[in-house]
Amino acid sequence: MKRLFKILLALLGSAIALVLVAILVIVFVIDPNDYKAQITEAVENATGRTLTIEGNIGLTFYPWLGLDLGKVSLGNAPDFEESEFAKINQAQVLVKVIPFLLNKRLEIGTVLLEGAEVTLTRKPNGGTNWEDLAALGGDKKAEDGKEEQPKDTTALEELKIEGLDLRDAKIVWDDQQTGSRYVISDLNFSTSALVLNEPVKLKLDLALDISGATTLSGQINFASQVTVNPETQHYRVEPLHFAAIVQGNKIPGGKQTLFLNTQLIDVDLKQQTLTLGGIVAKVMEATLIGDVQAHHLLQTEPQLTGNIELTDLNLQKVFKQLGVQLPSDDLVKMAALKTQFKASPTKVNLTNLHLSIDDNQLKMSQLQVDLKKQTLNTDALSLQVFGVKLDGQVTVSQFNPPSMTGQLALAPFNPRQVLKRLEQAQLLSTLSLPDPALLPLETAALEVSQFK
Numbered sequence: 001m002k003r004l005f006k007i008l009l010a011l012l013g014s015a016i017a018l019v020l021v022a023i024l025v026i027v028f029v030i031d032p033n034d035y036k037a038q039i040t041e042a043v044e045n046a047t048g049r050t051l052t053i054e055g056n057i058g059l060t061f062y063p064w065l066g067l068d069l070g071k072v073s074l075g076n077a078p079d080f081e082e083s084e085f086a087k088i089n090q091a092q093v094l095v096k097v098i099p100f101l102l103n104k105r106l107e108i109g110t111v112l113l114e115g116a117e118v119t120l121t122r123k124p125n126g127g128t129n130w131e132d133l134a135a136l137g138g139d140k141k142a143e144d145g146k147e148e149q150p151k152d153t154t155a156l157e158e159l160k161i162e163g164l165d166l167r168d169a170k171i172v173w174d175d176q177q178t179g180s181r182y183v184i185s186d187l188n189f190s191t192s193a194l195v196l197n198e199p200v201k202l203k204l205d206l207a208l209d210i211s212g213a214t215t216l217s218g219q220i221n222f223a224s225q226v227t228v229n230p231e232t233q234h235y236r237v238e239p240l241h242f243a244a245i246v247q248g249n250k251i252p253g254g255k256q257t258l259f260l261n262t263q264l265i266d267v268d269l270k271q272q273t274l275t276l277g278g279i280v281a282k283v284m285e286a287t288l289i290g291d292v293q294a295h296h297l298l299q300t301e302p303q304l305t306g307n308i309e310l311t312d313l314n315l316q317k318v319f320k321q322l323g324v325q326l327p328s329d330d331l332v333k334m335a336a337l338k339t340q341f342k343a344s345p346t347k348v349n350l351t352n353l354h355l356s357i358d359d360n361q362l363k364m365s366q367l368q369v370d371l372k373k374q375t376l377n378t379d380a381l382s383l384q385v386f387g388v389k390l391d392g393q394v395t396v397s398q399f400n401p402p403s404m405t406g407q408l409a410l411a412p413f414n415p416r417q418v419l420k421r422l423e424q425a426q427l428l429s430t431l432s433l434p435d436p437a438l439l440p441l442e443t444a445a446l447e448v449s450q451f452k
Contacts, residue, residue: 032057043074047133049085050075064094064109071115077129082119085129089115089168110163117170124176161194180212199227199236210248218246233269239278240265253321258283272297276306284321286313301344310337315357333358346372360385374399378406386421388413 036053043051055070073087094109121129169187185207192201203223210216221243227236240262247255263278274294281288290308313335319326326332335357342349350367365380376396383390392408 032059047074047136049077049133055090060094063096065097066092066094066109068092076119076121077132080121080123080129082121082129084117084119086118087116088113106159108159108161110165111161112165112167113169114167115169116166117172119172119174121174122177126177159196163193164189164191166190175212178212180210180214183209185209197227197229199225201225208246214248214250216246216248216250218244218248220244235267235269237262237265239263252284253317256284269298272299284313284318286318287311301346304343305341307340308337310335312336346370386418388418 033056036057040051040053043049052073052075053070055072056068057070058066058068060066060068069088069091071087071089072091073084076082076085090112091114092112096107096109099105099107119129166187166189169184169189171184171187173182175181187204187206189202189204191203192199194200201223202225205221206219208216208218208220222241224237224240227234227238229235240260242258242260244258245255246258259280259282261278261280262276264275266273266275266277268274272295274292274297276290276292279288279290279292288308288310290306292304292306295303295305315332315335316326316329319332335355337355339353340351348367348369348371351365353362353364353367355362361382361384363380363382364378366378368377369375374396375398376394378394381390381392381394389411390408391411392406394404394406394408397403397405
């Protein structure tokens with residue numbers, strides 16, 4: 001047995017040596033640039049497109065078996081204006097050979113792609129400049145008419161890629177059928193090592209430009225760390241940072257800045273749960289923070305629970321950006337909202353609701369809405385508007401036609417002060433108050449113990 005083991009080791013060593021010698025011969029003896037003509041001819045025969053190799057083709061051996069490709073372009077389909085369909089300035093791929101030969105483990109270095117550009121075009125008649133290439137990837141069938149069976153990939157027990165590095169890329173989508181043109185430029189995308197079940201860092205930056213009936217331009221930045229486990233169907237993103245500055249004819253106010261940060265996004269498809277933790281979003285100068293949990297994601301009645309808080313909402317600026325004209329600039333200024341919630345497609349339950357607009361406030365210990373039963377219930381309702389405070393409880397037993405019951409109590413207030421505030425807000429600009437000597441209107445109150 002020991003002798004057989006030595007023979008097997010010798011045979012394995014000889015095989016590895018032969019492979020290494022063959023690689024050395026290819027790397028140091030054969031110049032791949034001598035075969036540019038054959039490569040371009042093979043591509044043209046296969047695709048009908050012209051392949052232009054302007055840069056050098058380089059091969060490396062130690063410590064990686066690598067391919068370094070210079071400037072290359074692929075011609076466009078016939079009858080399209082652009083001469084090039086795609087091009088790259090540089091591409092580099094490195095592979096470790098020994099781990100694969102010894103352990104069936106494929107280790108790939110950082111894949112580099114620099115200056116990649118792709119132009120996708122659809123003509124007014126609907127024809128595209130990629131449909132001929134897509135046809136080449138159709139299902140292959142064996143001569144007997146049966147579909148070719150997929151190859152066994154179990155030999156690749158492990159796959160590791162040290163990273164992806166996409167630099168200064170550009171993607172153009174020219175839709176001549178709708179008159180719209182979409183351009184993604186200055187696209188940079190990088191990752192850390194790509195290994196299943198291990199965290200992967202992602203970073204993305206790009207510029208966006210849209211022309212046509214809708215115009216939009218801006219800059220987008222994204223960074224995160226993602227863990228993917230397909231076997232357990234468990235996916236985590238922690239943290240996530242997203243920022244965008246956009247301007248266009250459909251953007252409120254013409255220009256907006258958006259920030260979104262989350263400490264955790266956890267998706268478990270087996271347990272059908274979703275967790276959004278540490279949400280911080282900023283848009284239109286307002287800040288939204290909160291946490292959300294979801295259960296029964298794949299069922300007909302998914303359940304949401306969580307809490308949200310909205311602060312620094314400048315209503316004056318929001319209405320102005322939306323083109324809404326208010327009677328007075330002093331009518332509303334700042335708003336805020338805070339609540340905990342439980343929700344499903346047919347039910348909403350808010351607890352500890354607190355809504356404020358300037359010094360006007362709405363508070364409820366609980367608000368329950370059932371869309372299926374068409375019911376609404378409030379507990380400990382407290383509303384304060386223009387110095388008038390209303391407390392009570394309201395129940396709506398049906399929405400159409402409305403049917404309401406409850407109790408309301410209007411705290412003592414000064415009608416003259418209320419009317420004066422309404423006049424200042426230009427809500428009662430034509431109202432003339434009676435002489436205080438004739439009608440003092442200094443104190444008023446109302447209590448309704450029960451109403452229907």
